[in-house]
Amino acid sequence: MPWGKNGKALDGVRILDFTHVQSGPTCTQLLGYMGADCIKVERPGTGDITRGQLRDIKGVDSLYFTMLNGNKRSITVDSKHPKGKAIIERLIKVCDVLVENFAPGTLDRMGFTWERVHQLNPRMIMASVKGFGPGPYEECKVYENVAQCAGGAASTTGFREGPPLVTGAQIGDSGTGLHLALGIVAALYQRNRTGRGQRVLCAMQDGVLNLARVKLRDQQRLKHGPLEEYSQFGEGVAFGKSVPRAGNDSGGGQPGWILKCKGWETDPDAYIYFITQAPVWGEICDLIGKPEWKTDPNYATPPARLPRLKQIFGTIEEWTKTKTKFEVMTLCNEHDIPVGPILSMKEIAEEQSLRDTGTVVEVDHPKRGKYLTVGNPIKLSDSPCDVKYAPLLGEHNDEVLTKVLGYSAKEVAEIKASGAMSATEK
Ligand code: COA
Numbered sequence: 001m002p003w004g005k006n007g008k009a010l011d012g013v014r015i016l017d018f019t020h021v022q023s024g025p026t027c028t029q030l031l032g033y034m035g036a037d038c039i040k041v042e043r044p045g046t047g048d049i050t051r052g053q054l055r056d057i058k059g060v061d062s063l064y065f066t067m068l069n070g071n072k073r074s075i076t077v078d079s080k081h082p083k084g085k086a087i088i089e090r091l092i093k094v095c096d097v098l099v100e101n102f103a104p105g106t107l108d109r110m111g112f113t114w115e116r117v118h119q120l121n122p123r124m125i126m127a128s129v130k131g132f133g134p135g136p137y138e139e140c141k142v143y144e145n146v147a148q149c150a151g152g153a154a155s156t157t158g159f160r161e162g163p164p165l166v167t168g169a170q171i172g173d174s175g176t177g178l179h180l181a182l183g184i185v186a187a188l189y190q191r192n193r194t195g196r197g198q199r200v201l202c203a204m205q206d207g208v209l210n211l212a213r214v215k216l217r218d219q220q221r222l223k224h225g226p227l228e229e230y231s232q233f234g235e236g237v238a239f240g241k242s243v244p245r246a247g248n249d250s251g252g253g254q255p256g257w258i259l260k261c262k263g264w265e266t267d268p269d270a271y272i273y274f275i276t277q278a279p280v281w282g283e284i285c286d287l288i289g290k291p292e293w294k295t296d297p298n299y300a301t302p303p304a305r306l307p308r309l310k311q312i313f314g315t316i317e318e319w320t321k322t323k324t325k326f327e328v329m330t331l332c333n334e335h336d337i338p339v340g341p342i343l344s345m346k347e348i349a350e351e352q353s354l355r356d357t358g359t360v361v362e363v364d365h366p367k368r369g370k371y372l373t374v375g376n377p378i379k380l381s382d383s384p385c386d387v388k389y390a391p392l393l394g395e396h397n398d399e400v401l402t403k404v405l406g407y408s409a410k411e412v413a414e415i416k417a418s419g420a421m422s423a424t425e426k
Contacts, residue, residue, distance in 0.1 A: 007383075009034045010383075013035070014096050015028055015031055015036050016091045017040040017099055019040070020102075023101050023176045025048070025069055026178065027177035029069060030376065031099075033387070039072070039075055039400055041079070042076050047074070048065055051393065067374065070373060070390050075400045079110045084420040087415070093120055096123065097126075097127060097184055099127045099128075104140075107128075122196060125197045127199075128202070129176050131146065131150075149164070150208070151171075151205045152209050152216065153166075153208050156243050160237070160244050178207075179206075183200035183201075229249065229253065231309045232244060235310060250275060254275050254338075255275070257273070259274050260317055260321050261325040262323055262324045262325075268344075272325045272329065272339050274313070274328075274339050275338040281302075282294050287319070329341050363387055
């Protein structure tokens with residue numbers, strides 16, 4: 001079946017994108033990748049604060065911004081200006097979804113409470129990211145690492161003897177954006193039956209906990225004895241009252257660890273994740289030159305191996321250190337042994353297969369030139385993704401005012417003269 005004969009999955013869905021920084025923009029970019037028309041409303045002058053953060057080229061929108069806002073249109077509107085409010089009200093009437101991740105209470109202070117939005121457009125879905133759900137912390141402002149910590153991820157990440165660690169994957173921001181996108185699509189589906197919009201709320205703490213649920217599983221297992229698949233069990237270290245940090249333990253039923261490969265002394269990424277999956281234990285023994293372990297009662301079965309994981313991985317590492325991570329990958333995959341080379345961002349940026357699938361995409365930007373971004377990681381066979389550059393600030397002011405909202409040329413001129421769309425002319 002040829003790709004894309006039937007348009008895009010979310011063709012016809014129009015989003016009033018009131019998002020900023022990372023969590024909300026991830027969500028709307030994904031919806032844009034799937035065909036939704038995202039109209040990003042930004043504060044005149046500065047726009048989304050990330051446009052100017054971590055800039056690598058003077059005067060050009062940062063990669064932080066451009067990698068999170070592809071496939072959107074940008075319109076500058078001062079939401080506190082009467083004419084700006086009128087534009088937003090008009091947008092609410094013609095959009096299907098309002099997505100926002102302002103600090104708690106911000107949208108209400110602008111005058112756009114859920115009640116008001118629902119009154120203006122009963123079909124509208126209003127989707128929000130907040131740091132916490134209702135409860136003691138609901139008023140708090142939250143960024144990525146706050147969520148990683150409050151959602152249980154940091155406490156269970158890192159090495160036992162070290163402090164809690166945050167991860168490089170943005171599970172708080174981008175993870176919650178993903179959750180929100182699913183909520184929006186579900187609400188759109190329900191609206192097909194009911195004709196009514198609804199509120200969608202994703203708290204970052206909840207999103208992180210959802211991704212860390214195996215640790216909540218282990219918390220409950222602790223009541224019934226030590227967690228035998230954690231290497232601290234084999235090391236004879238007692239468990240405390242809560243789930244410990246488990247270093248590179250696999251966290252599942254198939255023990256694993258990160259092992260050094262050839263060149264590790266100088267290359268910080270010359271490592272591989274090695275999983276001693278039970279069904280291929282015999283193949284592992286043969287490959288690393290330990291065929292006797294196949295029948296030795298101390299090594300032959302998964303329960304026998306659990307108390308000696310450290311020693312086993314030490315022996316496997318003596319073998320992996322003689323090969324590059326890619327050689328280990330090739331040799332192991334010939335025997336269906338699951339391993340994962342530690343790929344650096346440089347290697348990922350250069351990986352041709354990721355370019356071929358559209359997961360890493362090179363985009364042309366009018367001011368920056370070419371830049372890399374992450375395309376749609378969700379592949380739909382009938383809804384191809386064409387990644388478009390993130391819009392310049394206010395690039396679509398005229399287009400949205402006239403074509404989407406139906407303002408006349410005279411009205412556009414009046415709005416512009418009022419200062420509702422610019423930072424200076426008030
Ligand atoms: N026109 C005029 N004013 C605008 C505007 C516009 N188009 N867009 C935003 N503003 C104003 C808001 O009205 C607000 O003013 P107020 O405080 O006087 O009401 C101000 O900009 C700041 O907005 P806010 O969202 O409160 O940003 P912040 O910089 O204070 O906080 C966060 C940033 C991320 C901490 C906060 O937005 C937050 O906690 N969001 C929810 C959780 C989240 O998404 N966090 C992760 C971000 S990746």
